[in-house]
Every structure is written in structure tokens, then in C-alpha cells.
Amino acid sequence: MRRAVFILALALWPTLAQAGLTEQQIGQVGFDPPADAHLPLSLQFTDLGGHQVSIRQAIGGRPTLLIPADFTCQQICGPALTIASSALQQTGLAPGRDYKLVVIGIDPRDTIDDARRFTRGQIGEEGTSVLTGSREAVAALLGAIGYHTERDSSRDAIAHPAAFATVAPDGRIVRTLSSLALQPRDLRLALLEAGNGSIGGLSGRIALLCYGFDAVHGIYTRRIAAILQILGISTVAIMGALIGLMLVRSRRHGASA
Structure with a gap:
């Protein structure tokens, strides 16, 4: 400051x-x-x-x-x-x-x-x-x-x-x-x-997430970093669930054939 x-x-x-x-x-x-x-x-x-x-x-x-x-x-x-x-x-x-x-x-x-x-x-x-x-x-x-x-x-x-x-x-x-x-x-x-x-509506709230980035140090603030971690974990979990569902369906289709 x-x-x-x-x-x-x-x-x-x-x-x-x-x-x-x-x-x-x-x-x-x-x-x-x-x-x-x-x-x-x-x-x-x-x-x-x-x-x-x-x-x-x-x-x-x-x-x-x-x-x-x-x-x-x-x-x-x-x-x-x-x-x-x-x-x-x-x-x-x-x-x-x-x-x-x-x-x-x-x-x-x-x-x-x-x-x-x-x-x-x-x-x-x-x-x-x-x-x-x-x-x-x-x-x-x-x-x-x-x-x-x-x-x-x-x-x-x-x-x-x-x-x-x-x-x-x-x-x-x-x-x-x-x-x-x-x-x-x-x-x-x-x-x-x-x-x-x-x-500012939804676009304003999204912009605030970007505003949490500290361009000088190249890092996100602690609050924003935590949010991004949660989003990242959620994304991985969803992708894992979708892959698992696809494998189950593939096995069922192979068994029925």
C-alpha cells in the first residue's frame, strides 16, 4: 500500500x-x-x-x-x-x-x-x-x-x-x-x-473471481485460490464419474453381445 x-x-x-x-x-x-x-x-x-x-x-x-x-x-x-x-x-x-x-x-x-x-x-x-x-x-x-x-x-x-x-x-x-x-x-x-x-449481475460476480488474480506476483489471492481448488476437485470428480459410467455401460453392452 x-x-x-x-x-x-x-x-x-x-x-x-x-x-x-x-x-x-x-x-x-x-x-x-x-x-x-x-x-x-x-x-x-x-x-x-x-x-x-x-x-x-x-x-x-x-x-x-x-x-x-x-x-x-x-x-x-x-x-x-x-x-x-x-x-x-x-x-x-x-x-x-x-x-x-x-x-x-x-x-x-x-x-x-x-x-x-x-x-x-x-x-x-x-x-x-x-x-x-x-x-x-x-x-x-x-x-x-x-x-x-x-x-x-x-x-x-x-x-x-x-x-x-x-x-x-x-x-x-x-x-x-x-x-x-x-x-x-x-x-x-x-x-x-x-x-x-x-x-453487476452474474457477469460482475464472474469478473470478481478474475479480479482475485494478483498480476504482479502471478498468483491468486488465498480466497480465490481456495475457490479454484474446489472447482478443480469437483471437475475431476465429475469426469471420473462419467468415465466410470461409460466403462460400466461398455461392459454391459459387451456381456449382452
Whole structure:
């Protein structure tokens, strides 16, 4: 996980290198969810309509793509939201029914108008929540999921990871994804994984079996390996039974002749 976080932070290096941040501050920027990280579901934020909404309400019991964003960011966040919106449209999953999209501002100074301008024309309304929050709410949320930022006072900007997260219906962080290299297939599989097979139909559950393959090490995860072993044993048993049945029939036919 930490290696992946480091790579995500490197995506920000050209910007950070020109910023008024020390090397130590730059090293603190990253997305490193602690083990069994969960969103604080009771935290209250404000949606685009000015209504108070809890994280639980925003997720609505659905697998969720969580996008932390700086609504006044002029460099990374805009293109990242465009990439995410395009990838979501290509997943074949239905917003609201199969998944939720939650975009949360990481700068408590951002206003609802900033959030509207940032997301206008970028994302649909169905199944989407765009939220701003108080300093305390934002700090609690980012701290719970291990999303580390640094404020650059000299440029009035926030250095932050180029990363999204998929979230299970109970608020558990399932997977982190690079926002600058997001592929529709990867996003679909990550949402299917967050839904634990509850969305995407039979094809989605089959895809999850394939998703259990670790391409880096060339092995299946322990759970998937066990399933494949059971399937393999079952296949051998069925083939053995069919061969035995064929031999019995052949002997009977020979005896009758």
C-alpha cells in the first residue's frame, strides 16, 4: 500500500517542486488508509442545495466512488474529475442504482458556489453528492481515511494526493485508485469489489473471481485460490464419474453381445 501511495504522491511532484513547501512537507502528502479504515458515517456536510447531509446519507447503502477534491484547484482536480466522470460512464453500471458518487471538498474555505463551479457540466445529478464541510468535519474525514495534505501558504493552495477511493456500503475503504491513470475496467472492478458481488449481475460476480488474480506476483489471492481448488476437485470428480459410467455401460453392452 505504501509503495502505491508514494507513486500517487509522485504524480504531484512537478507542481510541488515549484511550490513553497519543504521536502519534509512534500513527503507527508499521500493517501495511506489504515487497516480497516472506515468513513465516519455520522459526519455532517452541506450539499449543493444547502442541506445538511451525513456521509451515511450520501452513500445511501451503495458501493461508492469517493473523490476528495479542492474545488478551487487549477491544476489536478479538474482533469481528475473529468477522467472519473468519463470512466464511470464506461463502466456499464447505473448511477444511483449500482453505485454512488461522492465528491467532498478538502478545503473548508471553499464555498457551495465554488463546488458548483467546479462540478458544473462535469458530472450528472443522479446518484451524486457534492459536499462541503467545516474545518472539523473535513479534518475528521481525511484523518479517518489516511488522506494527507499540506497547505502551501505562499501560493494559497493545498498539496494533495492524486487519488480516489472506492467505499463499501458500510463505509469501509476498499481500494485506492490513481485519479490520473483511471481506466474504466479498473473502476468497474473496484466498484464491483466494493459491492461484494451485489451489483453487476452474474457477469460482475464472474469478473470478481478474475479480479482475485494478483498480476504482479502471478498468483491468486488465498480466497480465490481456495475457490479454484474446489472447482478443480469437483471437475475431476465429475469426469471420473462419467468415465466410470461409460466403462460400466461398455461392459454391459459387451456381456449382452
